[in-house]
Amino acid sequence: MEPRRVDLPRNPSADNIAHAHLYNNYLQDDPGTDINSSYGNYARGNTKMVLENSYFQGFKNPVIKDSTATLVQRGNLFVNTSGRNESGGTAFDPKAYYSYSLDPADRVPSIVSSGSGPTSAIGTTG
Structure with missing residues (x-):
């Protein structure tokens, strides 16, 4: 039997970023x-990270942070997750930099899924 290579997908990580704002994301494992x-x-x-209205499904360690990072969580949903789910410290107010709209976290999977996958209109002219 040949050895099998299994890659561990890399999900969003932020290293030494002054203002990392993640919102309305759907992460599924x-x-x-x-x-x-x-x-x-x-x-x-x-x-300094603010993580808002994201939906995590099936993850071990859905949200982690180094001891030197700050991470504020608001409105996230966690379904069938385990392990580390961390927050701590004071980050920043994203609305001080730009306006944005939060979708309800329980609707994020359907919103993201409806706009993903193969689409016949991409690459065509009207």
Whole structure:
């Protein structure tokens, strides 16, 4: 039997970023399959992260941070997750830099899924 290579997907991580704002994201891992992520989102170094209205499904360690990072979570949903789910410190107010709209976290999977995958209109002219 040949050795099998299984890549661990890299999900969003921020390393030494002054203003990392992640929102309305859908992160899904499929436990029991050959490919599993080691984390969902990761704040590293001196990152200041705000993580809002995201949906995490099936993750081990959905949200992790280094001891030197700050991470504020608001409105996230966690379904069938385990392990580290961390926050701490004071980050920043994203609305001081730009305006944005938050979708309800429970609707994020359907919103993201409806706009993903093969689309016949991409690459065509009207």
